[in-house]
Amino acid sequence: MGLLAKIKKYKWIGKLIFSSSLKNTKKIIHGFRHEKDFYHVEKTHVNMKELLKCALCPNMCRFECPSLRVTQKEMYSPATKARIAFHMEKGNLDMVNLHTAEVAYMCTNCDGCRNWCPMDISTGDLLTQVRADLMEREIYIPGVKEFNDRVLVNQTTFVPETFSRNPEFNVNMENPEVFYYMGCVMAEKKPEAVLANMKILKKAGIRFCTFSDERTCCGGPLNTLGFFDSVKKFAKKNLALFNKSGAKIIITDCPACTNTIRNTYKALGFKHKFHVTTSVEFYRTLLEKEKITPSKQVDVSITYHDPCISSRGKMGTVDIENARYIFSRIPGLDFREVYLGGNETQCCGRGGVSHVHHAEESDAIGRQRIQQLKDTGAQYLVSACPACEEGFLFIGGNPVMDIGEILALSLED
Amino acid sequence: MNFDVVYKKRVEIPNLEQLVSQLVHIVGNEKWVSTEEADLVAYSKDYQLITNRWMMEGVVPGLPHVIVWPETEEQISKILLLANEKKIPVIPYGEGSGVVGAAIPVYGGIMVDLKRMTKIIEVNEHNLTVTVQCGANGKWLERELTKVGYLIGHVPQSFYSSTVGGWIAHRAAGQFSTKYGKIEDIVLSMRIVLPTGEIVNTKLYPRASDGPQIERLFLSSEGTLGIVTQATMKMWPLPKKQAGIAFIFNVIEDSLKATRLILQKQIYPAVIRIYDKAETERHFYIEPKANKKVMVIFVCEAPIESLVDLEISEIKNTCSECKGIECGKGPVVHWFDTRFTVNESSIYIPKGQIMDTVEVSCMWDKAEQLYHSVIGELSKVEGILLASGHASHFYPNGVCFYFSFSGVVPDDQTPEEFFKLAWEAVMIGTLQAGGSISHHHGIGINRARWMREEHGPVLDLMKKIKHVIDPKGIMNPGKLYEETERE
Numbered sequence: 001m002g003l004l005a006k007i008k009k010y011k012w013i014g015k016l017i018f019s020s021s022l023k024n025t026k027k028i029i030h031g032f033r034h035e036k037d038f039y040h041v042e043k044t045h046v047n048m049k050e051l052l053k054c055a056l057c058p059n060m061c062r063f064e065c066p067s068l069r070v071t072q073k074e075m076y077s078p079a080t081k082a083r084i085a086f087h088m089e090k091g092n093l094d095m096v097n098l099h100t101a102e103v104a105y106m107c108t109n110c111d112g113c114r115n116w117c118p119m120d121i122s123t124g125d126l127l128t129q130v131r132a133d134l135m136e137r138e139i140y141i142p143g144v145k146e147f148n149d150r151v152l153v154n155q156t157t158f159v160p161e162t163f164s165r166n167p168e169f170n171v172n173m174e175n176p177e178v179f180y181y182m183g184c185v186m187a188e189k190k191p192e193a194v195l196a197n198m199k200i201l202k203k204a205g206i207r208f209c210t211f212s213d214e215r216t217c218c219g220g221p222l223n224t225l226g227f228f229d230s231v232k233k234f235a236k237k238n239l240a241l242f243n244k245s246g247a248k249i250i251i252t253d254c255p256a257c258t259n260t261i262r263n264t265y266k267a268l269g270f271k272h273k274f275h276v277t278t279s280v281e282f283y284r285t286l287l288e289k290e291k292i293t294p295s296k297q298v299d300v301s302i303t304y305h306d307p308c309i310s311s312r313g314k315m316g317t318v319d320i321e322n323a324r325y326i327f328s329r330i331p332g333l334d335f336r337e338v339y340l341g342g343n344e345t346q347c348c349g350r351g352g353v354s355h356v357h358h359a360e361e362s363d364a365i366g367r368q369r370i371q372q373l374k375d376t377g378a379q380y381l382v383s384a385c386p387a388c389e390e391g392f393l394f395i396g397g398n399p400v401m402d403i404g405e406i407l408a409l410s411l412e413d
Numbered sequence: 414m415n416f417d418v419v420y421k422k423r424v425e426i427p428n429l430e431q432l433v434s435q436l437v438h439i440v441g442n443e444k445w446v447s448t449e450e451a452d453l454v455a456y457s458k459d460y461q462l463i464t465n466r467w468m469m470e471g472v473v474p475g476l477p478h479v480i481v482w483p484e485t486e487e488q489i490s491k492i493l494l495l496a497n498e499k500k501i502p503v504i505p506y507g508e509g510s511g512v513v514g515a516a517i518p519v520y521g522g523i524m525v526d527l528k529r530m531t532k533i534i535e536v537n538e539h540n541l542t543v544t545v546q547c548g549a550n551g552k553w554l555e556r557e558l559t560k561v562g563y564l565i566g567h568v569p570q571s572f573y574s575s576t577v578g579g580w581i582a583h584r585a586a587g588q589f590s591t592k593y594g595k596i597e598d599i600v601l602s603m604r605i606v607l608p609t610g611e612i613v614n615t616k617l618y619p620r621a622s623d624g625p626q627i628e629r630l631f632l633s634s635e636g637t638l639g640i641v642t643q644a645t646m647k648m649w650p651l652p653k654k655q656a657g658i659a660f661i662f663n664v665i666e667d668s669l670k671a672t673r674l675i676l677q678k679q680i681y682p683a684v685i686r687i688y689d690k691a692e693t694e695r696h697f698y699i700e701p702k703a704n705k706k707v708m709v710i711f712v713c714e715a716p717i718e719s720l721v722d723l724e725i726s727e728i729k730n731t732c733s734e735c736k737g738i739e740c741g742k743g744p745v746v747h748w749f750d751t752r753f754t755v756n757e758s759s760i761y762i763p764k765g766q767i768m769d770t771v772e773v774s775c776m777w778d779k780a781e782q783l784y785h786s787v788i789g790e791l792s793k794v795e796g797i798l799l800a801s802g803h804a805s806h807f808y809p810n811g812v813c814f815y816f817s818f819s820g821v822v823p824d825d826q827t828p829e830e831f832f833k834l835a836w837e838a839v840m841i842g843t844l845q846a847g848g849s850i851s852h853h854h855g856i857g858i859n860r861a862r863w864m865r866e867e868h869g870p871v872l873d874l875m876k877k878i879k880h881v882i883d884p885k886g887i888m889n890p891g892k893l894y895e896e897t898e899r900e
Binding site for chain 1: 415452465469482506526528548552556560573695753763799820
């Protein structure tokens with residue numbers, strides 16, 4: 001909102017203040033100046049002003065919260081999570097009580113709340129900050145610390161050889177323009193999608209590298225759990241590898257990796273100038289520039305699950321149309337929209353690495369989404385996020401494909 | 414847990430552990446019963462606005478002893494039988510968006526949360542009815558119905574954060590109610606668990622002449638007579654056409670006259686809103702013509718396009734006759750964009766403001782007097798900075814006004830005292846003008862002290878009915894029929 005619009009919008013407050021008695025005006029000004037007294041706490045990662053705003057809201061986003069939908073308990077509705085967290089931060093509720101602390105984790109960071117928030121607040125982001133406070137106090141709900149330790153040891157979210165065991169993954173062309181940054185989940189659970197992405201890049205004549213024998217996790221999953229120091233270690237390593245590669249463009253097949261490298265690293269103090277983009281964004285450019293031309297018939301029906309990170313602007317850009325553009329270019333493809341798509345996409349259950357600490361709830365959320373996708377009657381569930389795809393594969397449903405696989409099918413070998 | 418509690422007079426439950434284990438036995442799993450402190454705090458308040466101030470100060474209104482999440486009405490029946498036997502308060506809970514304190518556990522007790530009961534039992538496309546369990550959220554239900562081409566047309570501002578059970582408990586009204594009706598016009602039948610454990614089902618019919626209508630008794634009973642578990646409601650095919658138009662008026666009197674005449678011509682726009690000058694300035698700052706004017710917006714929709722055109726045409730004629738000036742669709746679009754923007758509490762309560770909204774109703778011949786009476790009374794309250802109103806629900810015979818106040822607490826008062834004085838001003842202004850103390854938010858704690866003035870001896874009749882249905886007084890005590898004061 002521009003300055004003029006703001007002046008118009010808040011003109012009535014100015015009039016109210018100046019038409020009041022001197023005593024009331026002093027009280028109004030005192031109220032504005034001392035707002036912080038209500039929410040201030042020493043040493044916290046949490047944006048307490050926003051947490052309080054969220055806690056005071058009549059929960060206008062609750063219908064969209066997947067964690068609430070599967071737990072069905074008031075404590076896990078967004079504004080109540082904020083209220084409980086506020087009381088924890090203020091010392092009214094004891095953080096050491098794990099049932100209380102759990103409120104910070106009953107969230108998949110899908111940002112469904114923010115999508116409907118008139119104040120543009122992400123309850124998930126606030127709860128991530130609360131998780132960081134819990135970590136600093138060494139208060140861990142089951143599964144969380146073990147996950148952090150494992151990722152730090154293995155350097156991936158799975159096993160140490162996630163990236164290195166498949167020699168086909170290690171492609172390092174000379175003077176690469178692009179670093180293809182495959183995600184841990186894609187490399188481990190959908191290697192065929194990694195190969196499909198490489199096929200597309202090769203068909204487009206892109207010089208790229210992967211350095212899969214030196215690769216590590218981006219650190220994003222640890223960021224959502226509040227292990228900010230762990231993420232910093234990965235940021236340092238990854239940025240060093242990007243610099244070593246000489247590539248200026250980082251393409252990821254995972255929007256969470258994109259968000260981490262593009263935004264989180266910078267927020268944690270690691271400035272860089274790499275252009276970080278998702279495969280979906282990049283493929284649209286390749287299609288528009290006619291670097292690739294889908295020519296093979298792909299006579300299958302698909303539906304598309306929008307990853308929340310892409311479709312709700314978490315990466316800094318809202319990406320809803322690119323996938324649909326790609327589908328529109330594939331000959332023969334029968335694309336069927338799911339009832340709740342785009343920025344109203346529903347959570348896959350895997351966000352916030354929920355399956356690590358709340359597997360039952362994570363799977364229940366995933367099952368609800370799979371049903372919506374199945375209701376389209378499509379043969380394949382397609383997405384552009386390996387975490388969503390892995391969740392759908394794990395829970396079971398129609399065959400699951402990455403958008404890169406579908407696009408690759410339409411390109412001549 | 415480190416809280417001060419407002420309502421401290423909790424009942425004694427001699428053996429809470431035994432009660433918990435009996436509740437676990439009823440619902441079949443210990444995960445559906447809790448006495449954990451964070452759960453107790455989660456259910457300590459609803460959206461009565463003074464509780465937000467208390468929340469910032471580390472104060473909770475009331476604490477239940479235990480929360481239980483039943484999945485079936487048979488389980489609810491057993492819970493109520495148990496509570497009745499032990500004389501323990503029971504507070505039904507949906508999504509806690511009520512604004513009058515009706516879901517606050519003022520005496521502690523068992524909080525019965527209905528969130529697990531959300532099934533759509535039947536969508537009957539022949540009769541145009543939907544039968545749904547009462548824990549269903551409004552927006553969720555709308556999505557399910559829209560998917561198959563229908564709507565209920567009940568869209569309160571709490572739509573995103575309220576349940577079917579809450580709508581019934583408070584006899585709610587939605588933004589589109591002038592066309593689709595209030596909840597009492599929409600609900601055709603319901604299933605109810607009585608405090609003594611019986612499960613009753615009122616017969617489904619379009620209308621009947623077969624004795625007192627039991628559904629009516631439970632509409633607005635605020636959980637004091639039993640727990641409504643399921644309702645069959647009317648639904649409609651999605652409209653084929655929707656059109657909006659706005660008018661500005663120099664004075665509120667002309668806007669009231671225009672809307673009355675429109676309704677009395679049997680034109681039923683889905684939405685009508687009249688904003689007084691103060692609210693027009695706040696909400697329609699983008700509209701240059703609206704400066705120092707009264708804004709009125711209309712939305713018409715129907716499955717027949719020509720019907721919408723006819724309604725819009727009659728609205729234009731009538732507003733022009735009443736000195737209204739057409740203002741295009743812009744304000745209507747703005748209303749649609751902002752109708753769920755509820756952020757004032759989050760922004761201004763931390764800045765020390767004490768605020769609330771209070772809705773009342775009256776017959777048309779009292780409308781102008783009531784508006785001025787309430788604004789006048791509110792403006793007299795020391796510390797009040799803002800007193801404004803809009804009319805949001807309309808009938809051929811009368812209107813609902815929705816007043817807003819905000820102010821700063823005088824030195825010699827507590828926030829709660831100031832809050833109560835402002836409320837008192839609205840109630841006095843309303844009663845003096847011959848209005849009714851609530852239109853659709855209900856009574857709860859906030860309005861209980863005016864029930865005698867509202868109803869006279871009819872309140873005694875209500876109490877007798879309550880005593881017959883709930884002889885031990887276990888259902889949601891401290892609300893509706895009796896005043897509850899801070900200890």
